[in-house]
Amino acid sequence: MAIPLIYNVRSIQGRFSSTLVALFSIAGVVAVLIAMLAMASGFKKTLVASGSAHNAIILRGGATSEMESSLELEQIKIIGDDPRIARDSAGRPLYSAEVVVIAALPLRSSGTDANVQIRGVSQDALAIRDTVKLLKGRFFTPGLAEIVIGKHAQETYSGFDLGKNIHFGGRDWSIVGVFDAGGSAFDSESWCDANVLNQAYKRPENLFQSMTARLTAPAALQDLKNAVSTDPRLTVGVKSEIAYYEEQSVMITTLINVLGFLVAGVMGIGAIFGALNTMYAAVSSRYREIATLRAIGFRGSQVVLSFMLESLIIAFLGGLLGALIILPINGYTASTINWQTFSHMSFAFAVTPDILIQGLLFSLILGFFGGFFPALRAARRPIAPALRGL
Amino acid sequence: MTNNLHAQDALIAVKNIHKNYQRGSETIEVLRDVNLNIHKGEFVAFMGPSGSGKTTLLNLLGGLDVPTSGHIFIDGEDIAGMSAKKLTTWRSRHVGFIFQMYNLIPVMTAFQNVELPLLLTRLSKSERRRHVEAALAIVGLADRMSHYPRQLSGGQEQRVAIARAIVTDPTFLLCDEPTGDLDRKSANEILDLLTRLVQEHAKTVLMVTHDPLAANRAGTRFHLEKGVLAVNSKGEAP
Numbered sequence: 001m002a003i004p005l006i007y008n009v010r011s012i013q014g015r016f017s018s019t020l021v022a023l024f025s026i027a028g029v030v031a032v033l034i035a036m037l038a039m040a041s042g043f044k045k046t047l048v049a050s051g052s053a054h055n056a057i058i059l060r061g062g063a064t065s066e067m068e069s070s071l072e073l074e075q076i077k078i079i080g081d082d083p084r085i086a087r088d089s090a091g092r093p094l095y096s097a098e099v100v101v102i103a104a105l106p107l108r109s110s111g112t113d114a115n116v117q118i119r120g121v122s123q124d125a126l127a128i129r130d131t132v133k134l135l136k137g138r139f140f141t142p143g144l145a146e147i148v149i150g151k152h153a154q155e156t157y158s159g160f161d162l163g164k165n166i167h168f169g170g171r172d173w174s175i176v177g178v179f180d181a182g183g184s185a186f187d188s189e190s191w192c193d194a195n196v197l198n199q200a201y202k203r204p205e206n207l208f209q210s211m212t213a214r215l216t217a218p219a220a221l222q223d224l225k226n227a228v229s230t231d232p233r234l235t236v237g238v239k240s241e242i243a244y245y246e247e248q249s250v251m252i253t254t255l256i257n258v259l260g261f262l263v264a265g266v267m268g269i270g271a272i273f274g275a276l277n278t279m280y281a282a283v284s285s286r287y288r289e290i291a292t293l294r295a296i297g298f299r300g301s302q303v304v305l306s307f308m309l310e311s312l313i314i315a316f317l318g319g320l321l322g323a324l325i326i327l328p329i330n331g332y333t334a335s336t337i338n339w340q341t342f343s344h345m346s347f348a349f350a351v352t353p354d355i356l357i358q359g360l361l362f363s364l365i366l367g368f369f370g371g372f373f374p375a376l377r378a379a380r381r382p383i384a385p386a387l388r389g390l
Numbered sequence: 391m392t393n394n395l396h397a398q399d400a401l402i403a404v405k406n407i408h409k410n411y412q413r414g415s416e417t418i419e420v421l422r423d424v425n426l427n428i429h430k431g432e433f434v435a436f437m438g439p440s441g442s443g444k445t446t447l448l449n450l451l452g453g454l455d456v457p458t459s460g461h462i463f464i465d466g467e468d469i470a471g472m473s474a475k476k477l478t479t480w481r482s483r484h485v486g487f488i489f490q491m492y493n494l495i496p497v498m499t500a501f502q503n504v505e506l507p508l509l510l511t512r513l514s515k516s517e518r519r520r521h522v523e524a525a526l527a528i529v530g531l532a533d534r535m536s537h538y539p540r541q542l543s544g545g546q547e548q549r550v551a552i553a554r555a556i557v558t559d560p561t562f563l564l565c566d567e568p569t570g571d572l573d574r575k576s577a578n579e580i581l582d583l584l585t586r587l588v589q590e591h592a593k594t595v596l597m598v599t600h601d602p603l604a605a606n607r608a609g610t611r612f613h614l615e616k617g618v619l620a621v622n623s624k625g626e627a628p
């Protein structure tokens with residue numbers, strides 16, 4: 001049997017103040033790591049929430065985002081005729097042909113310009129996106145320079161107030177409504193008539209970037225894909241809207257995650273030195289105890305294991321502390337540049353159980369490296385001189 | 391001649407032991423050609439001035455260190471040639487150590503300290519409890535099981551250490567100045583206990599001591615002088 005764990009637990013208790021440096025430095029690293037991972041996961045959650053399993057998004061074949069896609073009205077109508085597209089009560093297919101532009105408008109906070117994403121949509125845009133609800137005012141009138149703004153856009157940009165006019169694309173737009181997109185990326189957008197937006201930006205008529213269509217059922221997606229890919233008139237790609245937004249989040253979440261582990265890794269090296277210091281001190285103050293255990297017949301490997309466990313316990317406590325410290329960040333709203341569109345996007349930090357586990361595992365890694373060499377030293381010390389107190 | 395006759399049935403037979411330490415370029419001969427035989431159930435005392443090599447000899451007999459040359463047969467097995475790993479297992483089976491400074495684990499109770507050597511056996515939890523209670527009863531500390539070392543007097547600490555040494559019923563006990571840190575009264579209690587272990591429990595006890603009163607308890611006395619084992623109390627050449 002191993003050297004009892006109680007030996008380590010009580011030893012830590014007995015010299016708790018000397019473990020505090022190691023404990024806090026590990027807590028700091030874990031807090032930073034969790035914050036970064038929560039940022040990435042919040043970002044992803046926000047983007048993915050924009051999609052619905054009930055919707056398909058259609059882009060030009062080969063396009064990976066709507067920013068690099070274009071669709072002619074011709075093609076959009078063909079797809080709209082497909083029986084897999086849901087109809088409204090009047091029998092018209094439910095879809096929105098959309099264009100996206102980026103307008104530079106002043107922030108409320110600093111007055112400096114930032115990019116806001118303006119989406120030109122069809123009249124049915126609300127009907128197909130059931131998570132988007134009008135909070136105040138009304139939806140825009142087709143053919144008019146009217147705009148509805150997302151609730152985060154309203155909070156973020158100066159002059160984004162119901163009843164006011166904003167200026168972009170060489171003309172004034174009157175704000176006629178505010179919508180709530182349930183915490184998704186749409187909350188950071190503003191929506192207007194796609195045709196009016198095309199005119200304002202002198203883009204060709206009847207040319208759009210994407211089409212979002214309501215499916216009769218989520219399972220109809222595959223049939224739609226098959227139908228579209230075999231139709232010689234169509235050169236488009238069909239994706240589930242959720243899959244699309246997930247893909248859109250990949251680059252930036254990967255970037256934040258990698259950055260998070262990099263920063264935590266660099267900080268972690270410092271924390272490992274703190275742990276090493278604590279553990280070397282623990283070992284050298286207990287040479288006689290260790291020698292006694294070895295004399296009794298405990299093996300060197302058991303001593304290594306015992307001191308490794310001690311280091312891991314300290315590190316885990318540090319990790320728990322770090323997780324507790326950073327937990328309140330959950331739900332905290334921040335805004336960042338969506339690098340896919342170079343526009344501002346608001347999102348809430350999401351501390352998931354997964355992320356907490358990763359943070360705690362990271363603390364254990366730090367504990368492993370902080371404990372390994374001190375534990376080896378403890379086990380390799382010759383017994384006879386250690387018993388003499390040499 | 392006597393030596394060879396005794397060697398036949400000796401529990402411990404030390405043959406031509408040398409132990410050198412290297413201090414820089416200097417070689418220190420700590421033990422020089424030590425030979426001795428100890429029988430089962432003997433109470434042996436090693437005396438001699440400080441630095442004469444008593445602790446070194448005890449460490450060799452206990453498998454904590456290895457001789458530079460020579461053989462140490464214990465129960466027929468030569469431990470002088472054993473690997474460190476084998477020695478570790480051998481110690482757990484055959485030796486009970488009692489130190490001058492008791493060497494209890496301060497963060498563990500008397501019970502947990504005494505239980506430590508049993509964690510290296512296959513005994514179940516309840517069997518371990520039975521053995522620990524029996525050992526603590528022998529040393530008269532059955533009522534101090536949940537005390538921590540700092541809550542005990544020096545004499546009581548040493549009795550817990552003795553319980554820890556006997557709990558696995560080892561082949562022999564090694565005591566390095568077991569009363570060196572105790573007052574006369576506590577020292578006598580410890581010596582009474584060791585005597586009782588030899589007389590009533592048939593233990594074999596090897597004890598290093600400075601104290602002539604302690605040495606008088608032993609049936610056999612060896613004297614070490616500058617690493618050479620001199621005469622014993624029976625007047626035999628060792």
Ligand SMILES: Nc1ncnc2c1ncn2[C@@H]1O[C@H](COP(=O)(O)OP(=O)(O)O)[C@@H](O)[C@H]1O
Pocket residue numbers: 385411412413418420438439440441442443444445446447
């Ligand atoms: N690890 C060691 N390295 C060098 N010299 C040592 C070592 N251990 C003991 N010695 C020396 O060996 C001699 C005998 O020591 P020791 O066995 O402790 O004597 P005693 O127990 O009789 O007082 C001393 O001179 C001591 O300094």
Ligand SMILES: [Mg+2]
Pocket residue numbers: 444445446566
């Ligand atoms: Mg000594």
